[in-house]
Amino acid sequence: MPLFQTSVLKKYLKSIESKEEVKVAYEKFTTYFHNVERQENIRKSKEEQFQEGFLRELFVKVLGYTINPEPNYNLTTELKNVKDAKKADGAILSAGKPIGVIELKGTSTTDLNKIENQAFGYKNNHEGVTYIITSNFEKLRLYIDNAIDFEEFYLFDLSFERFALLWLLLAKDNIFKDLGKQIKNDSLTEEEQITKKLYKDYSTFRQKLFNNIVELNPQYDKLTLFKKTQKLLDRFLFIFFAEDRLLLPPNSTYEILNQWKMLKDELDAYFPLYSRFKKYFGYLDKGHKGRQYDIFAYNGGLFKPDELLDSIKIDDDLLYFHTKQLSDYDFDSDVDVNILGHIFENSLNEIEEISAEIEGEDIDRTKTKRKKDGVFYTPKYITKYIVDNTVGALCEEQKKAIGLDESEFEKNRKGRRKATLERLQKQLDDYRNWLLDLTICDPACGSGAFLNQALEFLIEEHHYVDELQNKLLGGTLMLSDVANSILEKNLYGVDINNESVEIAKLSLWLRTAQKGRKLTSLNNNIKCGNSLIDDPEVAGDKAFNWEKEFPEVFAQGGFDVVIGNPPYVRNEFISEKDKQAFNSKYSVYTGKSDLYVYFFEHAFNILNSSGECGYIVSSKYTKTKYGKVLIDFLQKKTSISVFIDFQDLDVFNGAIAYPSVIVYNKRKGSKNKETLLLVVSNDNYREVDNLFSGALKVNQSELFDRLGSWTSGATDEGLFNLLKRIQENFNPLSEIVAKPQVGIKTGSNSSYIFPSNDVPKVLDGSPLIQNYLIGREVKRYKPAIAKNKILIPYTSGGRNLELVNIKVFEKEYRFLEENRDKLSKRAVIDKGILKGTKTWYEFQQIKTDFPYHAKYIVYPDISLSVNFTFAKEIYYDMTCFGLPSDSESLLGVLNSKLITVFLNTTCVKARGGYLRLKSQYILNIPIPKSFQNKELKTSVESILQEESFLSEIQERLVCLIESKFKILGSKKLQHWNELEFAEFWKELEKARKKVAKDKGEAYKKLGLGEEAEWMQYFEEQKQKAQAIQSKITIIDNEIDQMVYELYGLTEEEIAIVEEAL
Structure with missing residues (x-):
């Protein structure tokens, strides 16, 4: 599973400045690690015996590090975790802090996947670690930031080319330049750019090709021609891919285009360009032996003669331009199969839309919404996690069942009993045969993302068996070629869209195609049909009888694994005819369920008695009435091992509302069965190093009660129970105040x-210039002081704001008139002007019924902690929300520690841990009926007054600095009372220096006399500020105690809250 984009990696490898240095390092490396006798000794060594030696021989002598206890060391053995007593086996240090962790095992640990979690556990314990290295002395893996992909190196048989990559990534100077991270980032950027550009060209070709085929072939219906267009595109993509991967003669497309052009222009021997391509398709189907080159009969069904496709006409110029344009891409280095997978998956959105439009059907835009600015696809970390925890879980079970212990394979044949060797060989044979009998199905396979991930997993698992076999028998490691067997025996898919089925087949072919080997026919494994309905009267020719379509699977009781991303189609888009069919077939039917709900029971029905299901679906059913029937079904009939709730994070670009991952087994567990629950509340999930490491074990019987609660994100059981209690016992804020605006x-x-x-x-x-507040200016209890003004073309007309006639305000009209064209073109405004509902100078959005001129509670939309305060006679921007309440007691409750913890637990967090204070979270805050407390009101009034005094002192000194030195915008100087004088003075001189530079003037340092005067004034003001701050702290604590009392918290519960902050 490569970390890097091939073309990007090639550029970096070419740019290595000292090629000689790499050669010298490789010579040192091979002298030690390629010595056969030494390899045997390493294999016999225990983990602890060779750990220090491994670090010294590879990292010190070859890669250039200095190991502890040498002076200025940058490599150490044993790095203790910050939070517990566990230790990594080694670490790479920069300025004394770890940037890489190393986890080592002996060669008896063949599968490095087994130590992945352990290594990332160390990584997550040390801030700033980017590089994660695992090794069993024979193999070495490098991860960067996360566990999704890695580079793996076979040290005992490492070629110079692979060593150059190892050196590029791990040599001391390179790792301190953060070169590996840079290559990864460049790879992601390059991949995204290529994906967008290729998809644009591919999509344009499809649209123009389809339009041209419709125009030139009016005798056929449009839907049929659209399907044939897609099939033709699949053929071209295979050719582009195959010629760059040398499965076909290189530059085949150029040859065809050039020959056609020469015959037409120079020899006056014209024939349609498409006829030349059809001939080539025939070669790919049947094979061809020519004078210049041979073409193998890849077959597989993709190039099988198609009477209609063979009879259509296509414009020469269109075909020439677009096939040349697409064949210009390098499908070997630039366009890998992952990029094609992204393109295929995004294509399905367009295919569904165009098909529906041709047939005149309504379409669910929430699912088929075309992504114009990016490519939607199922992220690999999701497909990988689901496959690892379904297919992988069964593999681990099977290894235990047959007694396969990889440590037993470490010793070679010499001196071992024949019976032992036969037993170990039988274990490997049994396990491989079991692998080949596994049946894995995606009942809504789309472009094949999950099937491709399962393919990748199974290939790796067979290679794992190969490694054990090699250890047992000795000799050179030979990796078995099992891809075709996996396609034929292990993978199954169904999709209602025929184009999806063909794309899924193509994606699997591109993953496994090899020169001179026929493509596996997938017609018996990947089929088109309605997975949920088997009645032809309802589904027509898409009716799908699973037992008849896959008799060999159901002869064994059903599938071992069902995985996928069921379609998210809302209930209102499901036809009444389909609903009636669901009602008669599925016990989870309610009449209000979205389509994905039926896929849960369907998976259960097609699994064998011990099968595993893993889905990425919406979690809406956990919080709706219609979901109760499904929840009851899952609780009674399945054993749920994993549930990941992404809440309302937009993980998949709007493709799934409230996404979640669920993994269940058909075997019903005990009443005390534990489920691994992870509630993802931070929208930097894409950068989380080991996203699934922070999970909580909960009893399955309590799982859905917990998911139905707003406080499901509490990872501490005591905190969860406390927050759940106050949520159940007190009314939500929504019953006390109107919705935040x-x-x-x-x-x-x-x-x-x-x-x-x-x-x-x-x-x-x-009179139209008013104070204007932005979110970052809103601070807890502090006066709402706006640093901006707004020209607001509205006045109070009674209770609500009304748009003014701007021409009445002459100078304001002239000012805005200068930008009239720009203002008229704003979104919403431009359309409103055409309809006569908008004027050119009004705002895009303003709540005219909000009491801006009265006292109200204001808070930022995003904040590190809670920041509620009062505002009056002030307008605010989109980064703020206003609560129409003037209650001091309510303000005290909202700013309390208890509600801070509540919001920390319920709110989704943005990058850096910032709370996203959306209305649904605020309105759900539980508030006691008795919150209007006189004592609480008095204390809040006091803290507001003290904060006002503190702000005055702070502002006074800031204004003095601004007026005397013309210094603006220094954040440190604005918070001068938090600095020591030396820091303050250093920051002041730094700011003065900048002002002088900006003005082009000479900078002159202030004298000692002025410094002494400033010191005296600074310390006097700071003492006053500290005295006020001490009062604020005391009052703040008193307010917290009053709030604890309002909610009836015990001493133990108070301790839980204080600890959670």
Whole structure:
């Protein structure tokens, strides 16, 4: 599973400055690690015996590190975790801090996957670790940031080319330049750019080809021609891929195009270009022996004669231009099968839309929404996790069942009893045969993302058997060629869309195609049909009888594994005819369920008695009435091993609302069966090093009760129970105040908003200029002081704001008129002007019924902690929310430690741990009926007053600095009371230096006399600020105690809250 994009990696390898240095390092490496006698001694060594030697021989002598206890060491053995007593076997250090962790095992550990979690456990314990290295002395793996992909090196048989990559990534100087991370980032950027560009060209070709075929072949219906267009595209893609991977003669497409052009232009021997391609398709189907080259009969069904496709006409110029354009891509280095997988999956959105439009059907835009700015696909970390925990779980069970212990294979044949060797050989044979009998199905296979992941997993598992076989028998490691066997025996898929089925087949062929080997016919394994309905009267020719279609599977009781991403089709888009069929067939039917619900029971029905199911689906059923029937079904009939709730994070670009992962086994577990639950509350999930390491074990019987709660993200059981209790015993905030209102969206901030000290002179004295607050200015209990002004073309007309006639305000009209064209083109406004519902100068969005001129509670939309305060006679922007309440007691409750912990647990977090304070979380805050407390009100009034005093002192010194030195915007100086004088003075001089530079003036340091005066003034003001801060802290603690009392918290519960902060 490569970490890097091939073309990017080639550039970096070519750029290695000292090729000689690599050769010298390789000579050192081979002298030690390729010595056969030494290899045998390493294999016989225990883990502890060779750990230090391994680090010294590879990392010190070859890669250039200095090991502890040498002076200035950057490599150490044994790095203790920050949070517990566990230790990594080694670490790479930069400035004394770990940037890489190393986990080592003996050669008896053949499968390095087994130590992956352990290694990432060390990584997660040390901030700043990027590189994760695991090794069994014979193999070495390198991960960067996460466990999705890695580079693996066979040290005992490492070629110079592979060593050059090892050196590029792990040599001391390179790792301190962070070169591996840079190559990975460049690879991701390159892959994204190629994917977008290729998809654009591919999509354009399909659309123009389809339109041209429809125009030139009117005798056929459009839907049939659309399907044939897609089949033709599949053929071309295989050719482009195969000629660059040397499965076909290189530059085959260029040869065809050039020959056609020469015959047409120079020899006056014209024939349609498409006829030349049809001839080539025939070669690929039957094979061809020619004078210049031979073409193997890859067959597989893709190039089988198609009477209709062979009879259509296509414009020469269109075919020439687009086949040349697409064949220009390098399908070997630039376009790997992963990029094609992304393109295939995104293609399905367009295919569904176009098909539905041709047939005049309604389509669910939430599912088939076309992604114009990016490519949607199932992320690999999801497909990998589901496959690892379904197929992988069964593999681990089987190894235990047959007694396969990889440590027994470490010793070679010499001196071992024949019976022992036969027993071990039988274990390997039994396990391989069991692998070949596994049946894995995706009942909504789409472009084949899950089937490709299962294919990758099974190939690796067969290679694992090969390694054990090699250890047992000795000799050179030979990896078995099992891809065709896996396609024929292990993988099954069904999809309602025929084009999806063909794309899934193509994606699997591209993964496994080899020169001179026929493509596996997948017609018996991947089929088109309606997975959920077997009645032809309902589903027509898409009706799918699973037992008849896959008799060999159901003769064994059903599939071993069902995996996939069931279609997210909302209930209102399901036809009444289909609903009636579901009602008669599925016990989870309610009449209000979305389509994915039926796939749960369907998976159960097609699994064998001990089968595993892993789905990525919406979690909406955990919080809806219609979901109760499904929950009851899952609780009574399945054993749920994993549930991952992504809450409302947009993991898949809007493709699934409230996504979740569930893995269950058909074997019913005990009442005390534990489920691994992870609630992902942080939207930097894509960068989480080991996303699934922070899971909580819960009893399955309590799982869905927990998921139905807003506090399901609490990882501490005591905290969960506390938050659940207050949620159940107190009313939500929504019953006390109206919905929070988001702030103003002008649609053109530069036209309406100005710094308070830089309002255009033409607007001096304007009654339409008002204070304007932004989210980062809102701080807990502090006065809402706006640093900006807004030109607001609204006035209070009674209770609500009303749009003014701007022409009445002459100077304001002239000012806005200068930007009239730009303002008229704003989204929403432009369409409104055409309809007569909007005027050119109004805002894109403003809540005209919000009481801006009264006292209200305001808070930022995103914040590291809770920051509620009061505002009055002030407008605010989109980064703020306003609660229409003037209650001091409510403000005290919202700013309390208890509610801080509640919001920390319920809110989704943005990058850096920032809380996303969406309305649904705020309105769900439980509030006691008795919150209007006189004592609490008085304390909040006091803390507001003290915060106001503190702000005055802070602002006074800041204003002095600004007026005396013209220094603006220094964050450190704005918080001067948190600094020591030496820090303050250093920051002041730094800011003065910058001002002088900006003005082009000479910088002159302040004298000692001035410094002494400033020191005295600074310390006096800081002492005043600290005295006020001490009062604030005391009052704050008193408010927290009052809030604890309002909620009836015990001493033990208070301790849980305090610990959770």
